[in-house]
Amino acid sequence: MSEINWTNWLILMASIVVLIGMGYYTNKKIVHGSDGEGGFLLAGRSLGPIIGGGTIVATGFSGWGFMGSPGAAYAFGTTELLGNFFFGFSLVIGVLFFARFLYRRGVKMGALTIPEFIAKNHPGDERMQRILQGTASVITAVLLSVFLVGQIKALGMLGGSWLGIPLEYAAALMVLVIVIYTSMGGLAAVAWTDTFMVICMTISAIYICFQMFTDISLFEMIDQLHVIDANLVNPATANPYGSAPFQIFYLLPYTILFACVLPYQSIRLMSFRPDVKAHHVAMVVAPIGLLLSMIPFVGLYMRIKFPKLAVADEAMPMYLKHFMPPIASGLITLFILFAMQSTANSVLLVVSSSLSHDLRKAIKPESKISDKQAVALNQAAVVIIGLITMAMMLFAPPFMLNMIAIMGTGTLMASFVGPVLVSVFWKGTAKGALAAIISGFCISAGLLVFSDLGWIEPPIYAAVCSSIIYVVVSRFTRTDPVRSKYTEGTAHHHNARPLAH
Structure with a gap:
């Protein structure tokens, strides 16, 4: 290994100690200090505005952002x-507008996961609600597990080149670290490590912007880009999001669905302390999100400095190689790995809980296991799913990973938009929710596979269709609300004051 690789190894080892230390701390402080599975799956509803806001941004701005x-x-x-x-x-x-609803309803019903929230939020007989929770859990596990495979491969590719080891070894190392701290502290460990990661990501963004804009001012950058290609400054299309310029605005509903509907994002909105105010969280999220939104300027800067790159995705690696000192380059690469990890750990936890908690509840809702056994089952699921997805990464055809990752998140959003987001304004029935989930899944997957539409359009069109189906089927199946043992559970925090504005 070269000296720089040894330096990178030392940087990585130091970060691993911090991450596992946070996992140990949250295990002792939150998981063991809470009653039942809520301490593991929902961080005991203990997140404050800083940790809660930090984990929301870290997960939203994954490795794609850098x-x-x-x-x-x-x-x-x-x-x-x-x-x-x-x-x-x-x-x-x-x-600001969705966390309060999700938190209040989740506390009232005692829901610990998004599939459980969907089932308990929709009236129907016990059998139908069990089918609904089971279906939601299986679709979540399937779609997000293949998305997780893509995240693991991305970690391995970047980590391997950074450390000077094969992709497979780097991926195994990253997965091992994620599994250790996630299985220790559950969502609390994920949130604490995410916040540490997003602080590092923000420092990177500030440093990168300082370097670029002290070298070339914003106005100079615009002028030079205009000389290279006027379409870079004033694009005639919305590529890569669509062929017509207006199609860039398709991204707004898509990102709102991402923030509010995807289980690994929305579960955080259920995990705040009861005294936390939504606008305090937004005051953390907004400035960090704005800073991280500046990272694409690296691509514009590199288009001026290196206009002939064969592969556009080399913009950031080439920038770090040529415009950053070795130590700074190593640290920023680590922080990019952090960005990838912040999504991978969240997805791993959601996939695991879908199987260890939701599927168990759907198959045997009356099963009696102790709180300690339930937590141990969730922890074991994290380890098992981590190993399975690692194996999937090793054997899955590489050319399929990117499309499957897109299909995973977009299709899951289209499946859950009715039962999760539309239900804020108009609550349907269990049969309506089930019909929306199945139709959203089929339409989005079908359009992605069999049409020439871009990657944003199929999930949006499928979301509209599944929302309409949610309302129509619910209206035709509306009866007097049915209360059952399955929907009467309440959380230990039932009397907690809800997240307020």
């Missing part, structure tokens, strides 16, 4: 700046 978005800006121009801004804006919207 690797993919500069590449998109390099290839297509300023369109990507607006796209990244929409992500930050939507995270704030989710906190």
Whole structure:
């Protein structure tokens, strides 16, 4: 190994100690200090505005924000700046206008996961609600597990080149670390480590912006880009999001669905302390999101400095190699790995809980296991799912991973938009929710596989269709609300004051 690789190894080892230390702390402080599975699955509803806001932004701005978005800006121009801004804006919207509803309803019903929330939020007989929770859990596990495979491979590719080891070894190392701290502290460990990661990501964004804009001012950058290609400054299309310029605005509803509906994002909105106010969380999310939205400028900067890159996605690696000192380059690469980890750990926890908690509740809702056994089952699921997805990464055809990852998140949003987001304004029935989930899944997956539409359009069209189906089927199946043992559970925090504005 070269000296720089040894330096990178030392940097990585130090960060691993911090991450596992946070996992140990949250295990002792929160998981063991809470009653039941809520301490593991919902961090005992203990997140404050800083930790809660930090984990929301860290998960929203994953490795794509540092690797993919500069590449998109390099290839297509300023369109990507607006796209990244929409992500930050939507995270704030989710906190201000959706968190209160999800928190209140979740506390009232005792829901610990999004599939359980969907089932308990929709009236129907016990059998139908069990089918609903089981279906939601299986679809969540299937779609997000293949998305997790893509995240693990991305970690392995970047980590391997950074450390000077094969992709497979780097991926195994990253998965091992994620599994250790996630299985220790559950959502609390994920949230604490995410906050540590997003602080590092924010420092990187500030340092990168300082370097770029002290070298070339914003106005100079615009002028030079205009000379290279006027379409970089004033794009004639919305590529890579659509062929017509207006289609960039498709990204706004897409990102709102991302922030409010995807289980690994929305579960955080249920995990705050009862005294936390939504606008305090938004005050954390907004400035960090704005800073991270500046990262695509790297792609524009590199289009000026290296206009002939063969692969646009090399914009960030080449920038770090040529414009950052070795130590700074190593640290920022670690922080990019952090960005990827902040999504991978969240997805791992949600997939595991879908199987260890939701599927168990759906198959045997009356099963009696102790709180300690339930937590141990959830912890074991994290380990098992981590190993399975690692094996999937090793054997899955590489060319399928990107499309499957897109299909996973977009299709899951289309499936859950009715039962989760539309239910804020109009609550349907269990049969309506089930019909929406199945139709959203089929329409989005079908359009992605069999049509020539871009990656944003199929989930949006499917979300509209599944929302209509949710309302129509619910109206035709509406009867007097049925109360059952399955829907009467309440959380230990039932009397807690709900998240307020």
